[in-house]
Amino acid sequence: MTNVHKYERVAAKIRETIDSTLSENDALPSERELMSIHGVSRLTVRAAIAKLVDEGRVYNIQGSGTYVGSKGMFSKTLKLTSFTEDMTNRGHVPSSRVLQAARVSATDAIARRLNIPAGGACTRLRRLRLADDDPMALEDVYLPEDVLPLEELNLGRSLYAQLADRGFQIHRAEQQVRAMLLDDESCGLLAVPAGSAALFIERISSTRRGRIVEFARTMYRADRYSFQLGVARENGES
Numbered sequence: 001m002t003n004v005h006k007y008e009r010v011a012a013k014i015r016e017t018i019d020s021t022l023s024e025n026d027a028l029p030s031e032r033e034l035m036s037i038h039g040v041s042r043l044t045v046r047a048a049i050a051k052l053v054d055e056g057r058v059y060n061i062q063g064s065g066t067y068v069g070s071k072g073m074f075s076k077t078l079k080l081t082s083f084t085e086d087m088t089n090r091g092h093v094p095s096s097r098v099l100q101a102a103r104v105s106a107t108d109a110i111a112r113r114l115n116i117p118a119g120g121a122c123t124r125l126r127r128l129r130l131a132d133d134d135p136m137a138l139e140d141v142y143l144p145e146d147v148l149p150l151e152e153l154n155l156g157r158s159l160y161a162q163l164a165d166r167g168f169q170i171h172r173a174e175q176q177v178r179a180m181l182l183d184d185e186s187c188g189l190l191a192v193p194a195g196s197a198a199l200f201i202e203r204i205s206s207t208r209r210g211r212i213v214e215f216a217r218t219m220y221r222a223d224r225y226s227f228q229l230g231v232a233r234e235n236g237e238s
């Protein structure tokens with residue numbers, strides 16, 4: 001059996017333990033204990049934990065250990081992923097309700113972000129994004145028309161998969177994260193009480209060659225999403 005299968009098997013066992021016996025913020029057994037419980041190497045334990053961190057199931061505190069994350073919460077990491085990938089990695093079924101798909105002229109603000117002339121043609125796609133039929137996020141995406149014209153947009157398919165097929169594999173993104181109050185319409189769509197807050201992420205994504213291919217604004221339900229990021233001191237600081 002290869003290592004890949006082994007760490008996934010260990011991750012599945014740890015998931016079962018979390019679901020059946022542990023609560024939020026409880027500590028997982030130490031690395032050494034997990035090695036002996038599952039009869040695997042440190043490397044395999046680390047790979048299993050890394051997978052669970054990615055899934056938002058657990059979080060690490062350096063020098064202390066690994067702890068159970070909030071149940072029912074999705075933790076977004078710094079990995080560049082699509083909604084479809086995020087949800088499938090966590091074992092949920094993603095779907096979307098299309099609220100708008102249109103050809104629009106870029107306002108100054110949108111044009112600046114996409115690095116196209118003001119008034120330039122864009123494809124706009126607004127979707128309610130769901131996991132297992134539960135509303136999770138409201139997403140409004142603008143793409144330069146030559147990247148993905150409306151006539152070629154497949155509304156039922158992952159946007160990133162379509163971009164990759166067209167040779168626009170997303171390589172990096174600039175993101176801004178902030179809190180935002182949702183208006184009544186958005187609260188209705190997301191099935192949250194009026195006046196609820198959202199975790200708001202703006203993303204400008206580009207290809208390896210530096211071509212900007214999307215400007216996306218996503219409002220995540222604040223009761224279901226957190227944002228996980230590692231921070232470190234610059235070299236030389238203590």
Ligand code: 16G
Pocket residue numbers: 081082083084085139141157158159160161201203214216218
């Ligand atoms: C994510 C991206 C969004 C992208 C979408 C594509 C963030 C903050 N945003 O929601 O920029 O347009 O995925 O999803 O992660 P899709 O490939 O499932 O259609």
